[in-house]
Structures are given as C-alpha cells and as structure tokens.
Amino acid sequence: MVTTEVKAPRNGFATFLLVICAIALVAAALVRLLGIDGTRYMVATTSLTPYIAVLGLLIGLGALLRKRWVVGLTMTLVAVVLVANVVPRAFPDSRPNGVGQPVRLMTVNLLTGIADARFIVQEVRKRNVDILTMQELTPEMVRDLEQAGLNQVLPNKVFLDEPGGSGSGIASRFPLTARQLAPPGTLQQAGAMVDLPGKDIEVVSVHPLPPVVYAGPQAWQRELAGLPSPDSTGAIRVLAGDFNATLDHVGMTRLLNKGYVDAADQVGKGLIHTWPSNSGVWPPPVTIDHVLVDAKCPVDTVDVFDVPGSDHRAVVTQFVVPRL
Template sequence: MMSWLAVVALAGWVGLRLLGWEPAFLWSQLVSFTPYAAVLSLVPLPVAVLTRDRPLQVAALVVAGAFATVVLPRALPERNPPAAGPVVRVLAVNLLHSSVPPSALMAVVERVRPDVLHLLEFTDRMRERVEGLGLGRLLPYEVVLPGKNSEGAAIYSRYPLRPSETPIEAPVFKGSPRHLPAVITLPGGREAEFVAVHACAPSEGWRTACWASSIRALPPAAERPRVLAGDFNSTLDHVVLRELIATGYRDAADVTGKGLSMTWPYYEQPRLFPKAAIDHVLADRRIAIRGFETVPLPRTDHRATLTELVFP
C-alpha cells in the first residue's frame, strides 16, 4: 500500500512538471527539488519486483521513466555550434548582502582570472573594499547599480563596457533585487550584451508577485549576442525559466553535462540539506560553451558559477 501511495504521489509530481503547471508558490518552491524526487522514484521498483506485483512494476517503471526524461539530459553534454571568436570567462557571484570577505572574493578572482565578473547583492561598502584591494587593476571597466543589501549589482570587465540601452522592466518592490545589463566590446570590436541577473525568490509576501515577472522581464536572445548570468532563483524545472531559454539561449551547466550541479543553499545549512540549481548562465545559441563549474566562497549561501564561452 505504501509503495502505491509513493508511486501515485510521484506520478502527480512528474505530471505537474511535464505539464508546466505551477498552481501555487509553494509548488514553485518544491518543484526545484525534482532531481531528488527522480531518485525517490527508483525506490518502488525493487519493492514491486520483490512482491511480484506486476501492476505496481509497470506503474513504477512509467513514473521513473518520466522522471528520467526530465532529469537525465542535464547530465549529458551537448554539441557546440562552430565558434572561433574571442574566449570569455564569466564569473557570477551572489555575495549574500556583501557578507563574503573581500579578500576571499579577490583570491578567487586572482585564481580563476575571469574576463567578466557579475557581482550580486553588492553594496557601496563592498565596492570600496574590493576596489581598494585592486579589483580595478584586474578588471578596469565597470558598470555599477548602487543599492543596499540585495538591491545592488555590478559588472566588472577586462574589456571596455558601457551601460546597455536594453530596457528591463522588472517589477520594482521596495528592497527587491534588480537586473543589470551592460554592453562589452570584445577583442576584434564585436559587441556583446551581458546581464547580471538577480530575480526575486518564489517565497511569501511581495516576493511571490515579484518572482515570475522578474524572470519574464529578462530580454530574449537577439541579433547581438547576449549572456545572462547570475541568480535566477529558478531551476530548469520551472516553466518560466524554460520559456526564457526557448527564446534562443542555452543553459551552460546543462550543455556541459553539469546541469545537476547544485548552487544553493550552502551557508549555515546541514551538509545533507537538499540543494537546488538556481544560479545559471544562459548564452546565445550561437555561442559555444566550453566549460562550466561552480566555485565555493565563504559566508554566502550560493556557489559562484564560472563559465568559459567562445563567441562566434
């Protein structure tokens, strides 16, 4: 009986995920953990075999297969389009209200040598400290969106950049995070747009109204190559993120077979606490994605993302 209840519950889970229906914000949180549900879907199979319950075997196999179609592709690398242009390394970091020690951030920047750095939850005080430690020497160009706690953001670059003219009409609530677009002139003179992404979280109160609309506000892929990198507060199991990708992007973790690399929450959480992949790098389909990895930093609940892109 318990096995049947588990199969029915998991069937409902994967059915909602496949339909793309997110009936309430609580489900929008829960669906983030679909990879764990996929693992649980394997448990009724040996029970069904041992009990020789043929209907249960069939039902469990169908449910596990449905989860496999949703989750397994993230662990399989995809082919890249031909690209022989500039190679750009992008590091995106959520600083958790700028709680990351500036020296630790600088140590990572000096070690991985990004060409573009997205900083989220970036405060004026943090800016003073990291620039005092020489961030401007490594990445001399910057566009900064001032703000307190989770509102601020910045893009630092090895190459010339300027504020983007692309309007991002994200919903504005007091204290809500904001996206920051900028245009970078790559070696060879071609321009590309980079957006430091920080979407609202699908939680209680005003954030519930802010969440999906803050992702829908992000610009679709366009004629000029565009890269969106940062904290989307969404996983590949959220239909709102998949719709954005479908406009002409590819998810860097998914493309490199690392789509199950979890990025949150890590700070002050038990080691076995379930994690979700809510930090992403979405690159125009014409851009080759040569590498993706997550990078730990102290005193933040997010893993940073480091991506190597090859532009056409």
C-alpha cells in the same frame, strides 16, 4: 486428511503507503511536465525534480519486487520519464565549431554583501575572469572589493549597489556601457554592453525575487518572463546570475526555447548544485545559479566552487563569441 494452505495476509499498511507515494509522485511529475508554477509550494516541489525522480524510481522498483504491480509500474514509468528529462544534464553536448573571442565570465551572489571580497578578487585573478556579474551587491561590498584590488583587474563597472540584498553589478576587463536590458523589478538587475574586440555582447546580472516568498511566485514569474530574449540581429546576449530557478522550472524552459543554452548543461555539469553551498541535508541542494549564453556561442568550460561568506556557489564559464 485434508490440508488447506493459509496465505499470509498482505501488509495493508505498506500497500497504503505505496499508494500515497504513487499519488504524490504522479502529482509532482505532472507539475513538472505540464509546466505549472502555480504556488510557491509547487515551485519548491519542481526544484526537487532530480531527487523526486531517483526516489520514485527506487520506490517503484521496490514495489515491483514486492509484487505490487499496479503501484510499482505506475511509479517506475513516471520516474523513468522524469529521469529522462534530468539525466542528459550530466553529459556534455556536442560542441559546435566556432571561431571568435573567448570570454571568461564569473557570476556570484554575495549574500547581502558579506561574502569574502579578497577571495572573490583572488579567484578573478587566478581564473583570468573577463566579466564578473554580482548579485546582492552593497555599498560596503563595493568598498571591500576596491580595497581587495578589483579595479586593477576589472576596471570597468556598472554598479547598482544598494543596502541589503537588492543590489547588483557588473565589472569587466573590457569597456562597459550601461543598458536597461531588463524591466524594473523588485531587485536590481544590472545590464551592460561589453565592448569586446570584434563583437560586442550584452550582459545582464540576473536576480529575480525568490518564488517562495509569502506573497507567492507571481513577481518571480513576471521578472523571469521580462528577461530579454536573444537578439538575432544585434548584440549577442548573456544572462548570468541567481535565477532562483532550476532548469525544471517553466520560466527557465521558456528562456532556453527562445535561443539560450545553459552553459553548465552544455558541458555535462548541469546537475552540480549551486545553493546552498554547505551541501547540508536540508534544504536539499539545488542548481539555481546559471549562465545562459546565446546558442551561437560555443561553451568550453564551466567550474562551480564555494565562496567564503556566501550561501551560493560561484559559477565560472568560458564561451566563444563568434565573429559574425
């Protein structure tokens, strides 16, 4: 009697799904690794790089367990490359030695001026904030901040408040001089020279137009590119605010390559999300609020916390301005 072994047919639909996932992962990885911000959909995809990396790794390993070798190896290798780019943000870098003036800076998007002004001033007091940068600063919010006592703790200000979401401002414990540090854009981006003891710094309240608007990301690309580079011969510069960009976007990479460092990344908190603050399932939380400091400034601490009334979380960092 002759017996024949009948092999169970492979699940063709499961293989098809794995191939589709592999193609999507490779496409998303190429957009990120090649620095392509071509359309608003590409920009949105790049902002999800940490999620794509983890999901791709899990699916790739699952494919290997099911002996889909080509698809599994492709997805796993591509995901490992993405993970290698993302994971270092969760670990602190070595802090360079630096002696100088400690500065505590807080940045917050006020959501068209409806954030809780009393809470903001309370946090400024509690955290001993020296400089506050604000986006979406409205005339009504200026009034609310004054009533909450902001002038008592940060009496110096450069405010470009406007109705809606286009306003911007800087308040400081130290004297301020208004500076046009960023070219005119769709939204206001207040700039100022801060007269610190020993060494002045220049600060920009950053807020480029979001890249996912219907018109496309061109204005966002142009406004990110227009932000000032570090000044190697003059004042130290700090860019703080709602960049509408993650560290995976090419515009942010270019700024970092010019000589800035991301404060949260430096202390191992680069993966803590800042928008939306409610941490819901959709849209996936991403990190688009940043403080970029001159690489000569050692970063000590970074804290991220919710602000009642705003869909963005505030970022507070302490860094040291060296005496040069």
